[in-house]
Amino acid sequence: MARGPVFSFEPEEPVSPMQDPENFYKSACDWIKGNVRANEHVGLAVSGGIDSNVAAALLRDAIGENLHLIHMDHGFMRLIDGKEESELVAASFADYPDMDCRLDVRERFYDAVSGIEDGDQKRAAFRDVYTTVLNESMEPKGCIWTADGTIAPDIRETRGGIKLQHNVDLDFAQKKLEPLASLSKQEVRALARYMGLPYLRQPFPGPGLLVRAVGVYSPDKLDTEKKANDIVEQEYLGFMRRRYGRDMVIDGETGLQIPFQTFAATFDNVMEERPWRASPGDSMLAIRLATRATGLVDDGTDYRRVYKRPLVVFDGDRSYANIAERAAQLAEDNDTSRVLYCLGEQGNGPFAVAIRAIDSVDVKSAVPNLSGDVPYRAASRILDELPVGMVMLDVTPKPPATVEYE
Numbered sequence: 001m002a003r004g005p006v007f008s009f010e011p012e013e014p015v016s017p018m019q020d021p022e023n024f025y026k027s028a029c030d031w032i033k034g035n036v037r038a039n040e041h042v043g044l045a046v047s048g049g050i051d052s053n054v055a056a057a058l059l060r061d062a063i064g065e066n067l068h069l070i071h072m073d074h075g076f077m078r079l080i081d082g083k084e085e086s087e088l089v090a091a092s093f094a095d096y097p098d099m100d101c102r103l104d105v106r107e108r109f110y111d112a113v114s115g116i117e118d119g120d121q122k123r124a125a126f127r128d129v130y131t132t133v134l135n136e137s138m139e140p141k142g143c144i145w146t147a148d149g150t151i152a153p154d155i156r157e158t159r160g161g162i163k164l165q166h167n168v169d170l171d172f173a174q175k176k177l178e179p180l181a182s183l184s185k186q187e188v189r190a191l192a193r194y195m196g197l198p199y200l201r202q203p204f205p206g207p208g209l210l211v212r213a214v215g216v217y218s219p220d221k222l223d224t225e226k227k228a229n230d231i232v233e234q235e236y237l238g239f240m241r242r243r244y245g246r247d248m249v250i251d252g253e254t255g256l257q258i259p260f261q262t263f264a265a266t267f268d269n270v271m272e273e274r275p276w277r278a279s280p281g282d283s284m285l286a287i288r289l290a291t292r293a294t295g296l297v298d299d300g301t302d303y304r305r306v307y308k309r310p311l312v313v314f315d316g317d318r319s320y321a322n323i324a325e326r327a328a329q330l331a332e333d334n335d336t337s338r339v340l341y342c343l344g345e346q347g348n349g350p351f352a353v354a355i356r357a358i359d360s361v362d363v364k365s366a367v368p369n370l371s372g373d374v375p376y377r378a379a380s381r382i383l384d385e386l387p388v389g390m391v392m393l394d395v396t397p398k399p400p401a402t403v404e405y406e
């Protein structure tokens with residue numbers, strides 16, 4: 001199938017929503033109206049994330065009833081307080097002129113990723129089904145445009161070969177409209193805030209929990225991941241709300257967002273046979289998980305993703321002093337991208353869960369967030385409620401780790 005041309009909004013005068021959101025908003029609406037003719041229809045898939053929310057609201061304001069939304073229930077969405085996020089997303093767009101709620105395509109996605117171990121291949125398989133389903137959904141609505149919430153880092157990372165995003169360089173039959181293509185995450189947040197949309201939400205990978213149910217997909221692993229992820233989010237949100245009265249705090253001077261993301265990743269509970277000493281003269285015992293996860297190698301000018309087996313450390317010095325520096329050193333000494341502290345073990349549960357919580361400004365780099373006893377509380381709930389044999393806390397900064405695991 002021939003790929004349609006891509007139209008990305010690049011303001012002529014550099015205008016950032018952080019300094020002047022009104023100007024950006026108006027220029028973006030004008031740009032959309034200048035490209036989409038009065039009788040042309042535009043389709044857009046909304047995920048519930050900030051980027052597609054902002055794109056949808058901009059398009060509604062610019063072209064009204066000629067906008068058609070769909071929400072794909074691909075099966076890898078989160079649970080939020082025990083409720084499927086997909087239901088919440090569908091409800092939040094109920095007042096849009098045309099919204100196809102919860103298009104159930106779960107089996108097609110599960111079939112496509114079945115048996116694949118490599119994270120990049122899982123991302124590629126996800127992307128293929130995503131493109132096909134979108135193409136199929138646009139045709140009956142007579143859409144000759146597909147719009148989306150692609151932002152500048154998505155394009156940079158996909159084309160730079162760093163990480164295959166699900167929304168860049170797809171084989172869409174339609175013309176593609178990218179109103180946010182010039183923006184960073186912080187700029188989209190500023191625009192969302194100006195437009196009265198939720199703007200303090202965690203980023204969530206396009207392929208969702210598929211890349212947090214690490215290694216080969218199975219329904220049980222996904223089910224455990226959904227519940228463990230919900231527990232971790234609940235515990236961190238509870239802590240932030242009790243202590244600060246809000247979900248996250250952004251430092252006015254540095255822009256550091258605390259926390260930037262909090263989530264769980266689920267591995268098969270399979271490790272090397274025996275633990276060994278993580279560094280000479282140290283009492284700390286370490287072992288490696290069998291499934292690889294991503295990290296970053298910085299070659300001076302840019303960085304490259306690598307897959308390495310995470311190091312799990314037992315009996316470590318659990319004080320949090322300099323923990324990120326120590327983890328980075330341990331990672332280097334042991335040729336791994338991530339260091340996970342064992343928080344608790346129980347029986348032979350088939351899965352091992354890693355808790356990941358980070359603070360960051362722009363997610364190019366990140367440090368672990370170690371809020372009080374939150375990881376321990378989350379770990380004890382996960383061990384009590386789920387078929388999990390071990391819970392670990394990821395204490396690795398980015399780099400050498402990535403935020404996500406695939």
Ligand code: XMP
Pocket residue numbers: 154163164165166203204205206207261363398401402403404405
């Ligand atoms: P990494 O894992 O590369 O993640 O350190 C950096 C940030 O990107 C988010 N992320 C994604 N966002 N589509 C997205 O829109 C994706 O496929 C995707 N993968 C990772 C990640 O959650 C983090 O905020």
